[in-house]
Amino acid sequence: MKFTINRSKFTKSLTDVLRAISSRTTIPVLTGVKMTIDQSGLMLSGSDSDISIEIFIPVSDEDNQLEVIKEGGIVLPARIFNEIVRKLSDEKLTIEVGDNFQTSITSAHAAFNINSIDVDNYPNFPVIDSNEVITLPTTLFKQVIQHTVIATSTQESRPILTGVNITIENGQLKAVATDSHRLSQRIIPITVPESLKDKSYKVIIPGKSLTELSKIIEDQDTIEMMVTQNQVLFKAENLYFYSRLLEGYYPDTNRLIPANSATELTINANDLLQATDRASLLSHEGKNNVIKLSISDNHVELSGNSPEIGTVEEELEYIEAKGDSLVISFNPDYLKDALRTFGHQNVIIGFTAPIRPFTVIPADDNTEISQSFIQLITPVRTY
Numbered sequence: 001m002k003f004t005i006n007r008s009k010f011t012k013s014l015t016d017v018l019r020a021i022s023s024r025t026t027i028p029v030l031t032g033v034k035m036t037i038d039q040s041g042l043m044l045s046g047s048d049s050d051i052s053i054e055i056f057i058p059v060s061d062e063d064n065q066l067e068v069i070k071e072g073g074i075v076l077p078a079r080i081f082n083e084i085v086r087k088l089s090d091e092k093l094t095i096e097v098g099d100n101f102q103t104s105i106t107s108a109h110a111a112f113n114i115n116s117i118d119v120d121n122y123p124n125f126p127v128i129d130s131n132e133v134i135t136l137p138t139t140l141f142k143q144v145i146q147h148t149v150i151a152t153s154t155q156e157s158r159p160i161l162t163g164v165n166i167t168i169e170n171g172q173l174k175a176v177a178t179d180s181h182r183l184s185q186r187i188i189p190i191t192v193p194e195s196l197k198d199k200s201y202k203v204i205i206p207g208k209s210l211t212e213l214s215k216i217i218e219d220q221d222t223i224e225m226m227v228t229q230n231q232v233l234f235k236a237e238n239l240y241f242y243s244r245l246l247e248g249y250y251p252d253t254n255r256l257i258p259a260n261s262a263t264e265l266t267i268n269a270n271d272l273l274q275a276t277d278r279a280s281l282l283s284h285e286g287k288n289n290v291i292k293l294s295i296s297d298n299h300v301e302l303s304g305n306s307p308e309i310g311t312v313e314e315e316l317e318y319i320e321a322k323g324d325s326l327v328i329s330f331n332p333d334y335l336k337d338a339l340r341t342f343g344h345q346n347v348i349i350g351f352t353a354p355i356r357p358f359t360v361i362p363a364d365d366n367t368e369i370s371q372s373f374i375q376l377i378t379p380v381r382t383y
Contacts, residue, residue, distance in 0.1 A: 001072025002096040003037050005057070006065040007107065010093065011085055013044055013055045016216045016239075021078045022048040027123075029075060033082075034122045035095075036073035042066060045125070046078065051209050052125050052242040053216070065092060073119035074103055081105075084112050126242060128233045134168060134201070134225045136190055138217055138236070144175050144186045145214040147373065150337045152207030153179035164207055165250040168192070169200035172369065176253050177207065182334045183253055183357075183376040184341070187369050201227055204250055209243035216241070256357065257376060261350030263295055263323035266363055267316065269342035275302050275314050276339070280332035282306040290380045291332045295351075296325040304332075319346060319363075328354045329382045335360075338375035355381055 014033065023031055025048055034045040041058040059066050074097045085093065090108035097103050101116040145164075153161035158180075167174045174187045217223055217236050224235040227245075234241040279291045279302050286306030294301045300316045328351060338360050339347070346363035360375040 001035075001037060001074055002069040002094070003042065004065070004067045004069070004092055004094045005042065006063065007085065007088060007091055007093045009057065009064045013057055014082055014085060017044045017046040017053050017055055018078055018082055019212045019216065020046040020048055020051040020053040023079060025049070029117055029121050029123070031078060032075040032117055032122075033078040034073065034075045034119060036119065037068055038071045039068055042068075045122070047123070047125070047242075050206065050244050051212060052240075053212075054125065054240040056238040056240075058238065070096075072097060074101065075117040075119055075122050076103060076114065077116075080114065084114075125240075126228070126231045126233075128226045128228050128231060128242075130226055132196060132199070132226060134190070134192065134196070134227075135222050136173065136225055137188075138220055138223045140188050141173075141223060142214045142217065144173070144188060145210045147186045147341045148175045148177040148184040149207040149211050150341065151177040151179055151182050151184040151375075155179070160204060160246055160248040160250055162207055163204040163246040163250075164210055165202070165204050165253075167200070167202050171197075176250075178251070178253055178256075181331070181378050182338070183256060183374070184338070185253070185257070185371065185374045185376075187372045189367075189369065203227055203232055204246040204248070205232060205243055206246060213241050213243075257371065257374060258350070258352045258356065258359065261323065261352050261359070263326045263351040264321070265295060265300060265318060265349045265351075266320040266346060267300075267318040267349070268344065269339045269347045269360075270344045271317065272347075273336055273339040275316055276332050276335050278314065279304045279312050280336070282309050282312050283332055285309045288380075289331055289333065290329050290382065292327060292329045292382075294327045295321055323351075326351050326354060328358065328379050330358075330377055330379045334377045338377060341375065355379060 036043045043056050045054045057064050088107040093107040095105055103114055103116045105112040148164050161179055164175050164177045171192055172187055173190050176185045226233045230245050232243050282304045283289045283291050286308050291304040300318050300321055303313045305311045347360050348363050349360050351358045357376050357378045
């Protein structure tokens with residue numbers, strides 16, 4: 001195996017593949033990056049058995065400056081190989097596999113020789129039937145990921161909650177995540193081929209997988225999704241992203257979302273985010289990370305009381321407050337995560353009671369889909 005390639009193009013693809021490679025894996029060969037090359041181009045592969053990523057670098061794209069001198073394959077130790085490639089000075093590099101799986105990496109006057117692994121020792125990636133392809137709008141799907149993964153659990157005691165529950169049916173994709181303290185829900189319309197109109201898909205994808213996927217899918221129009229019993233494949237131009245699915249039953253979250261509210265506050269999301277951030281300066285220092293929101297006639301106030309440090313009070317500027325007076329306490333970090341997903345738009349916060357979960361929704365919901373974007377937060381009971 002021997003080829004030369006543009007270093008910056010190669011580094012970009014190598015960095016993306018490295019997202020799937022863990023140094024803590026129990027399978028030594030998976031600490032390496034697999035490279036195979038033929039006359040059409042170079043395939044880079046990496047896996048930690050939960051996530052697998054393949055990126056193809058085609059000869060046909062002249063920007064890659066890829067010249068195939070000899071076809072073949074090899075597995076290189078990912079971490080040190082990446083460090084070497086990043087620190088080379090020239091814009092072109094040559095990689096050649098010699099006897100006994102010794103690989104030379106040369107660029108300008110620098111020459112490295114590193115021990116490699118036979119490509120035949122690398123496990124095969126899952127085979128996924130491509131007859132059932134669901135096409136997703138890339139930008140919107142990345143937004144769905146960013147809006148929902150914030151609510152996935154980081155506790156492995158309930159593994160099912162570390163994933164995002166995705167349901168596809170009736171021309172809609174519904175994504176829900178909850179860690180039992182908060183919930184994020186996003187529903188978008190999608191185009192489903194006629195042959196799949198009567199089918200529905202329910203999959204639970206690890207939040208970690210979706211986070212990595214959102215970082216590497218480019219801003220192309222669409223991405224394809226294919227599902228098997230325990231794997232999902234996302235396919236974009238020159239990118240194949242596999243993830244295992246979580247097994248089990250996701251809790252019924254529909255019953256958690258209140259149908260109506262006794263108090264509603266309309267306010268700019270970014271203004272409330274800044275105020276919450278200020279109030280949390282003290283709550284983070286105290287034993288209990290809690291702040292309080294008070295809504296009464298013509299007065300909305302955010303406050304915090306940390307006996308070890310002091311107190312904070314801030315009167316909020318708002319657009320509208322209607323309904324019953326209310327005092328409610330909650331974790332400021334949950335509200336900050338939720339508000340960031342709305343950017344600078346106005347939001348409506350709906351409350352049913354001081355001890356019941358409250359919802360945050362966009363004030364200007366331009367979609368015809370009911371409950372298309374909801375953030376829900378469980379309050380903290382204080383005495």
